[in-house]
Amino acid sequence: MSNEQNLIKKTAKELRMTYKELGEAIGYSGDSLNNMASKDNSTISNQIKKAIELYLENLDLKKRLEDYSILKNALKNIVKEDF
Incomplete structure (x- = not known):
């Protein structure tokens, strides 16, 4: 096994998800x-790698959208207070 941590193991650990939960999120069985997760990264299919990448990107975009919504509401409240 290479020195690089397995992508599935790393992702599940970072997101505090079980393999079953991660699998459900990306459309694969746990x-x-x-x-x-017990094998080398080279044995992970490109489809699973891409599914994980897209899932992580989706989570990031949802977080950004949430941040923008908070900012938008804060600005609305500031504008209301000025008038």
């Missing part, structure tokens, strides 16, 4: 991810 058992499949569990098997791949």
Whole structure:
């Protein structure tokens, strides 16, 4: 196994998810991810890598959208107070 941590293992750990939860989020079975988590990154299919990348991007975009909504509401409140 390479020195680089397995993508599935790393992602599940960072997101504090089980392999089953991560699998459900990206459309794979937890058992499949569990098997791949114990192997080298080179054995992970490109589809799973892409699914994980897209899932992480989706989470990031949702967080940004939430931040912008908070900012938008704060600005609305400031404008209301000035009038």
